[in-house]
Amino acid sequence: MATPAVQSFVEEKWQEAFKNLNRGEPGISGLMTISEAWRIASDFLRPRPLSEPRPRYNAHEIKAAFDMLAHTKLLYTVLENFLDDMHQQEYLIKQEVGEYMSRYEETDDPQVIAELVYRLVDWFNAWHPLAEYEFSSLPSIWRADDQNELSTSLGHIVTDHFTVAFHTHIYSILPPSFSRGFKALVSSTLPISYDDMSDSPSPDTFVWDSFFALGLVERYESLIASVCYEHIEDYIREVCAGQWSERMLADVRLWMDSRMLPWMRLPYARGAKDLNEATKMMSGVKSRFDYHICKVLCDLRTSEIFDIIIDFPDSKPALEDLKECLHRVDQRSILVASLRKANKKRLLHPGADTKDILAQYVSIIKCLRVIDPPGVLLYKVADPIRRYLRDRPDTIRCIVSDLVGDSENGTSLVDDNDPLVPLASRDVEDYTDSTWEPEPIDAGPDFRTNKPGDIISTLVSIYESKxxxxxxxxxxxxxxxxxxxxxxxxxxxxxxxxxxxxxxxxxxxxxxxxxxxxxxxxxxxxxxxxxxPSLLHPVIISRHFWPTLQTGTFILPQRLRAIQEDYSREYTAFKPDKKLVWLSHMGSVKIEVELQDRTLEVDVPPVSAAMVELFSERDRWSVDELIAQMGRIDRPSVMKGLLVLVDLGILKEEETDHYKLLEVAEEASADPGASRSAAMDELPGVQTAQQQQAEQMRVFWRFIEGMLTNLGALPLDRIQNMLKFAPGYDRNIEQLGMFMEAARREGMVVAKDGMWRLNR
Amino acid sequence: MKVTIKSWNAIAQWRWDTGKADQDDADEEDVCGICRVAYEGCCPACKMPGDDCPLIWGECSHIFHMHCLLKWIGTGQSKQLCPMDRRPWVTAERKINPSKSS
Structure with a gap:
């Protein structure tokens, strides 16, 4: 099969290998020594169960064995062999890890994880090829005797290989639930107590050493960071929530430096020789965590902003904190959104008093000026409030009554210390202003800076005109x-x-x-x-310069009228060209009523005074009779006048609409349960602006009625256009629409297909 | 029962005595024929009504704010005529008089 060439090639290789292994020893004795050395070395390295103690070895023997293997360049093979063995023995660790983890899952005690970690370290040490070696007995080739040899020494290569392999095995063994346990373990090592700064327990370095040995710090770095983040969050929530009266940011930073940093040196500045070096290593991490502090505090204050504003000015330090945080963390838009939402939910609803809304608005103005002097935030937050206030009927009244210092509860919207500034109508840009600054970048196109410190003009500018x-x-x-x-x-x-x-x-x-x-x-x-001399002391007014006064006159009894006429004569004698027109129903009369058993001196409205006169003629009157006697007077006014007297205990209602003079006081007549407030308490009958408007609208109704009579059905805009010719008409079409709608409800007009006609 | 009136704080409006019958509540009020402002108001040059801006009565029965009329008379084209009826303006002698107030 094999060609002779190949045969000879293999044979040559074989000879070469043999020569190498045998090292020129006679026979195969060299080979035998090598195989002995191999046996010793691999037995020495073999990963064993922890229960099985590692046999004691003669250090010289081992050294000799490794030296020999090194000579024959077999060390790498030994190492590979060792790593294979490790892989085979992996199940030993796996078993134990399984036990620990199931215990942890039962108890949820991070201590179990700590034990597991320690145990793994034991394994690590037990299997470490260089463990239990005294340095001197290391094979010379593994040992770096001095720095020059370090690069050529094999020692660190072995360690590296082993460490990587061991870590890989552990990571593959550890179940996913380990990370949860690890997190719990890490956080259990944190300095717990928040407040006491004095004794910081020396951080538990041992467990961290174990983490490093197992490479857990690198692997779970993000997890450790998140533990830190959470700890910082908890601390800030715990310490700062609701604490607005002092600045917290500096305190938190102090806490960070004194408590968190010593701990954080463990994972982040390991191996630093002294404090300076540690600080250097930590600087990046520290600024990351400082950012996180600002962010958490910013979030917290943002969520509290509405209440902070309520507490203003006591909460000013909190606002300054927020300002500083916002410098680091760009969350202005979140602040705006959150405040707008809070305002909508807590302020701008029908249950809130206009006064309260205004007070809060003023506080918002002041607060946001602290945070953001140019007023961009304010502009964005204020918009919905202003729009809402514009729709409230009594806004103007509230503002004005505050302007004249009429507020009952004494809290004035306006600070007396505010400088008095004329209401500036739209400022022209002042090009010579050397302190001019550009508008902030998040300002909208319709943003207008308003001069700080002028709250009144801000309030007045809610409306288009003053x-x-x-x-x-x-x-x-x-x-x-x-x-x-x-x-x-x-x-x-x-x-x-x-x-x-x-x-x-x-x-x-x-x-x-x-x-x-x-x-x-x-x-x-x-x-x-x-x-x-006269009993009468009138206020004489120029009628065109006063608000419309409620009209309504009645015929005064003879005695009162005589006094009036006397006075008028004297007046005309004094100012020949003028005469007086009396508004008899207004003002007050001080009368002394002598009854059989008592004498009363009381201030009453003229209507009541006139009635007292009538009752002095006759003891009993009915309401209708009184009206007949007093002439042009409406029923409610009569009733009001009577009630004043009833309250004073002068009259008594015998039966409905029939009143009787009480010559002798009746105890029972004083009926405290009756909630009849004396009409005297009311302010004199000046028509409010609203009433005046209603009055005007009645006039315009005449026009509308005429129009619809003459022209039949008309659409709304046509009515509006025609009404524009009427003197003093200043409503817009929406207001007219509302008015027509009201008229329709009263049944005076009907609407069909957008056409209005009279309901006949 | 005996009732004694101790004092009375009342409110009244003043009017110029234009010799017309009393029409307290007449909405139609008289205005100065020159400036079209009510007699009880003040002429355009004044700020305070009443004695500071009095009326002037003419023989021809027309009444103006004094300031308005004097200004008119001061202009050349007036020829000293009443602006209403073009008769020579003669200021009426006010009789201290008896138009009994109501």
Whole structure:
């Protein structure tokens, strides 16, 4: 079969190999020694079960055996053989690992994992080819006697090969549940206590050495990092949640340095010779974890932002933390989204008081200015709030009453320390401003910087024009002025002066006239009184400069009317060209009522005073009789007037609509359960801006009615277009639509196919 | 029962006495024929109504804000005529008078 050439080739090789192995010894004795050496070496290396003790070997014998093998270049073969053996013995480890893992799964105790790790280290040491060797007895070729020989020495190659092979075996053996256990074990080595900084237990280096020996640190690096991350998160949640009154970021960093870093040196700075080197090795890791601190704190504060704002200004440190974190972590958009969501859920719903919404809005303004001075965040957050407030009917009233310092609970939206600035209408860009900064990059195209510190103008700018405010202000001022009894208008005057700065002199001209009316009235009154003393002290107003006052007059009883007429005469004598028109239903009368058993001195509205006069003529009146006596007066006003007297215990309702004078007080008549509030508490009858609007709409209804009568059915836009010719009409088509809808519900019009016609 | 009135805080509006019968609640109110602002308002040059911006009564029965009329008379083309009826303007003597208030 084989050609002679091949035969001779094989034979030659054979001879060569034989010569090599026999090393020129006589016969095959050389071969015998080699095979003996092989036996010793491979028996020495053979991986055994841990229970079986490794037999003691004569170090010289082994050394001789390895030397011999090295001479014949068989060492690699020995090594390969050894690795094969290891593979065959793998089942020994597998068995044990299985036992430990099932124990762990039962108990969930990370200590079991620790034991397993230690056990694996035992295996590792037992199988290590160089274990139990004294360094000197190593075969010279495995030993690096000095640095030069290191590269040629085989020692580290053997170790490397062994380590890699051993690790590979372990990884293939360890079940997936090991990583869970390993994580638990790692976290159990963390410094647990959060608060006490003083004694840090010396970190458990031994277990970490084992991890390194088994190569677990490299393999589970991400797992170890996640343990750190979670630990940091837990710590921050535990320590910082709800703590807004001081800055936490620095504390957390301190904790990181003093507690976490010593621990983190174990996995991340192994082998560092001194602290400096460790710090150097850690710098990358540290900044990664510092980022994580910022991110976690940022997340936490973002989730708390609404409550932080409620707590402002006590929570200012928390905001500063957040600001610093946002510098590192770009989560501004998340903050905006979260705050918008919180606002929508907790603020902008029908259950919230307009006052509260405004207060929170102001707080938001202040808070976001701390975080983000240019105001981009604010602009994005504020938009929905502003839109919502615009739809609330009493927003203006709230703002204005706050402007004039009317708030009952004393918390003013406006800080008194705020500088008074005129309401700036759209600023023109100031090109000479040397402190100008470009708009931040996340600013939208319609973003406008507003000057810091001007909350009033921010509030006023919720609405397109400030006219609405001025109107509301006028109403409010009228109410307050007419309510002043002691003639002290200083507070109102001061308010108006302050507001003038904001709204401009011209806008508040009307208020100026109102205030002057008040002082003029007093002067006139002084003059009239000096001519002819009178009980009457009227406020004389210029009607075009006051809000519409509720109309409604009634016939005063003779005595009261006489007083009025006297006064009018004196007035006309004083100012020959003028006369007075009385608004008899407004104001108040101080009367003294002498009854059989008691004397009352009370302040009542003129209606009630007139009734008292009537009751002094007759003891019993019915409501209808009273109306007949008092002339042009509506029933609710009469009832109101009567209720005042009933509350005072002067009258009593005998039966429905029939009232009787109580000459003798009746205890039972005081019925505390009846929730009849004295009408005196109400502010005088100044129409609110809303009522005025409704009043106007009644006028426009006349027009609409006429239109529909003459032209039949009309579409909405046609009505709108025609109404535009009516004087003072300023509604838009939506408002008109709403009004028509209301009219339809009242049954006054019907709508069909978008055409409106009168319901006849 | 005996009732004594101690004091009375009332509210009143002032009107110019234009000699017309009292129409308290008449919506149609008189306006100055020159500036078309109500008599109880003030002329365009003024800020305060009432004594600071009085009316002026003419013999011809027309009434204007004094400031408005004086400005008109001051212009050349007025020829000292009442702007309403083109009769020579004569300021009426106000009689302290007896138009009894209601």
């Amino acid at each position: 006219d609405l405010f001025v109107k509301e202000l006028q109403v409010l001022l009228a109410q307050r002025l007419l309510n002043v009894k002691d003639g002290n208008y200083e507070k109102e005057r001061r308010n108006i002066e302050i507001l003038k700065v904001r709204f401009g002199e011209a806008a508040l001209q009307v208020c100026e006239v109102m205030l002057r009316d008040m002082t003029d009235s007093r002067r006139t009154d002084q003059h009239v009184q000096s001519q002819k």
